[in-house]
Amino acid sequence: MSDVLNFPAPAKDPSNTAEPRAVPPAYAELAVTTNFSFLRAASHPEDMVEQAVLLGHSGIGIADRNSVAGVVRAHVMAKERRLKLAIGARLVFADGTPDILAYPSNRAAWGRLTRLLSLGKRRAEKGDCILNLPDLLDRAEGLNLIIMSPARIDAARLSVLIEKLLQHASKRSVWLAAGFLYRGDDTRRLRKLAQIAHDGFVPLIATNDVFYHAPERRMLQDIVTCIREHVTIDQGGRLLSLNAERHLKSPQEMARLFALYPDALAQTQILLARCHFSLDEMQHDYPHEAHHGTPQQRLIALAEEGMTRRFPNGPAPKVRRALDHELQVIGELGYAPFFLTVYDIVRFARTRPEPILCQGRGSAANSIICYCLGITDVSPDTVDLLFERFVSAERREPPDIDVDFEHERREEVIQHIYAKYGREHAGLAATVISYRGRSAVREVGKAFGLSEDTVSALASTLWGWSMDGIAEKEVRRAGLDPSDPRLQMTLKLTQDLQGFPRHLSQHVGGFVITRTRLDEVVPVENAAMEDRTVIEWDKDDLDALGLLK
Numbered sequence: 001m002s003d004v005l006n007f008p009a010p011a012k013d014p015s016n017t018a019e020p021r022a023v024p025p026a027y028a029e030l031a032v033t034t035n036f037s038f039l040r041a042a043s044h045p046e047d048m049v050e051q052a053v054l055l056g057h058s059g060i061g062i063a064d065r066n067s068v069a070g071v072v073r074a075h076v077m078a079k080e081r082r083l084k085l086a087i088g089a090r091l092v093f094a095d096g097t098p099d100i101l102a103y104p105s106n107r108a109a110w111g112r113l114t115r116l117l118s119l120g121k122r123r124a125e126k127g128d129c130i131l132n133l134p135d136l137l138d139r140a141e142g143l144n145l146i147i148m149s150p151a152r153i154d155a156a157r158l159s160v161l162i163e164k165l166l167q168h169a170s171k172r173s174v175w176l177a178a179g180f181l182y183r184g185d186d187t188r189r190l191r192k193l194a195q196i197a198h199d200g201f202v203p204l205i206a207t208n209d210v211f212y213h214a215p216e217r218r219m220l221q222d223i224v225t226c227i228r229e230h231v232t233i234d235q236g237g238r239l240l241s242l243n244a245e246r247h248l249k250s251p252q253e254m255a256r257l258f259a260l261y262p263d264a265l266a267q268t269q270i271l272l273a274r275c276h277f278s279l280d281e282m283q284h285d286y287p288h289e290a291h292h293g294t295p296q297q298r299l300i301a302l303a304e305e306g307m308t309r310r311f312p313n314g315p316a317p318k319v320r321r322a323l324d325h326e327l328q329v330i331g332e333l334g335y336a337p338f339f340l341t342v343y344d345i346v347r348f349a350r351t352r353p354e355p356i357l358c359q360g361r362g363s364a365a366n367s368i369i370c371y372c373l374g375i376t377d378v379s380p381d382t383v384d385l386l387f388e389r390f391v392s393a394e395r396r397e398p399p400d401i402d403v404d405f406e407h408e409r410r411e412e413v414i415q416h417i418y419a420k421y422g423r424e425h426a427g428l429a430a431t432v433i434s435y436r437g438r439s440a441v442r443e444v445g446k447a448f449g450l451s452e453d454t455v456s457a458l459a460s461t462l463w464g465w466s467m468d469g470i471a472e473k474e475v476r477r478a479g480l481d482p483s484d485p486r487l488q489m490t491l492k493l494t495q496d497l498q499g500f501p502r503h504l505s506q507h508v509g510g511f512v513i514t515r516t517r518l519d520e521v522v523p524v525e526n527a528a529m530e531d532r533t534v535i536e537w538d539k540d541d542l543d544a545l546g547l548l549k
Helices: 045-055 071-081 107-122 133-137 155-168 186-200 215-229 251-257 262-273 295-310 317-333 336-350 362-366 368-372 407-421 437-447 452-459 472-477 485-497 539-545
Strands: 028-032 059-065 084-091 100-104 143-147 174-178 204-206 358-361 402-405 426-434 501-513 524-526 533-538
Touching (some): 028 084, 028 100, 028 262, 045 059, 045 071, 059 071, 059 100, 084 107, 084 262, 143 155, 155 174, 174 186, 174 262, 186 204, 215 485, 251 262, 295 336, 295 368, 317 336, 336 407, 452 485, 501 539, 533 539
Parallel strands (some): 028 059, 059 084, 143 174
Antiparallel strands (some): 084 100, 100 143, 358 402, 426 501
C-alpha cells in the first residue's frame, strides 16, 4: 500500500473562465492531550473542541495519557458545537513500546479499552497505570490504533511493532503517525516514516501531537511541566518545549506542512469515519434488584408495606395519591432498581447487631416513597412534598438520593456494597481536585523560582478557595512590585492555571453500580485508601451521561 493516493484531476469546464475557488482540505486532529492528563497539557477538553470548530476541523480526537477522565466534558461540548468527536486514550507503556493512540470503533471495543486501562491501573498505585504491549494485543479487536512516532526513529523496531499490531487488531485499523519536530530534519524524517509505513502496509497519518489549543498557552505548558517535574523554569532545560508548535493548527496549515504526503491528511477522515462509538450509547445497566417478580413489583410491595407501618390508621387521601403518582413516574422511567438498592443499603445499616446511624437528606425528602421505605423521616403530614423536584418525567434526570451514615462506621457500608455487588460491578465515583487561587499561586510561584516569602505573601492576599485573580493593589499591599516581569507572568499564569485538574480523588460515598462489568463502562483504579476502588468520572460526568449514582 502506497502512502500517497493519486486522485485524477477533475476535467476543466472551458466555459467557466472564473478562477476556481480553493476547497479547504479536510483534516481532523487525532493526537490531542488535554489537562486531564494531569500536568501534561495546558488546555481544557472544552477549549480543544471549541478551537477545532473555530479552525474548521472536520472532527477531533481526545486521547489522554492512559485515561478517559476528560472525555465526557469534550463530548458535551462537541454535541453543543456539532463536531464529530472520537474518544480514546493515549496508551503509554512501561516496556518501552512507543505511545499508541487507541480509538474504539464501537461499544464493544470501548469496553475492551476501559478494561485494558483498568488492568493497568489496578496493578499500580493510585494515579499510575502499568501497561505492556501484550496487554493491548489481547484486547486490540475493534480498536483503531495510531502508533506515535518517537523523536528517534528505530525503523526495525517500528516495523516489528506494526507487524504485531496487524496480527491482533481488526483489518485496516493500524496507522503510523507523522508529525513535525521543527529541528531541521523534518523532510528526511517524514520520508523515513513514509517508507516504514509503506513497507509495513499501513497508512501514514498526519498529526501535530497537540498539548494546548492555542500558541499562547505554550508558557503555561512549560509551567505545568515544571510543577510535574518539581523544577523551576530556570532548571527545566530539555524538559521544556523546544517551540510553541504543539497547538491545534488549521487544516490549511496542515495541508501546507504535508504537501508531499496529502494522503496523510485524508487518512484522518478515514479513521474518524471508523470511530462509530459515542458516549450517547452509554445506557445505565443497573442491577435487577428483585429476587421474585419485577423490580417495580418489589418496590410497590415494599412501599405499601411501609405505608401501613408509617400510617397504621391509614394515610390521608393526598398521601395515597402522592404514593400512586410517584410509583407511576418511577415505573415509567425504570428507576425502581435504584430505589431498591438504596433501601437495601439502609436496611443493612439499621439491622446490624449494633445499628449504623443513617439518614436520607436533600431532595429525597420530597418523596413519599423514600419516607415509606425508611430512607427519610420527613412525614407528608407535616410538609408539602413536591416530588418533581426529586424525579421529573419531563427532565428525565436520574434521582439523587443522599444518605448520611455515621462517619466512624461508613467504611462498613462501603465494604458491604463491594461484597454484595463485587469489584467488577461497583466503584466509588471520582472527585476532580482542581487548582484554586492559593494552590495555583503557590505552584506557579515555585515554578518561577520566587522565594517562599514572596509566594506566601501572594497567597495571603487570596481568601479560601478563591478563583479570583490577585489585584495590583493587593500585590503592592503585600510589599511586592507588580511591574516586575517575573511577578507579572506569575500572576497571569496563576489565573490561567485555576480550574485545572490536579488529580482524581474519591467521592465521600457516591457509588456507581452496574449489572454488567463496571470496568467495561469506565476505567476503575485503586484509591489512596486501602480496599477502595474509584472510577474515572465524577458526579457531573455521570449526570451528563444520565448514569445513576
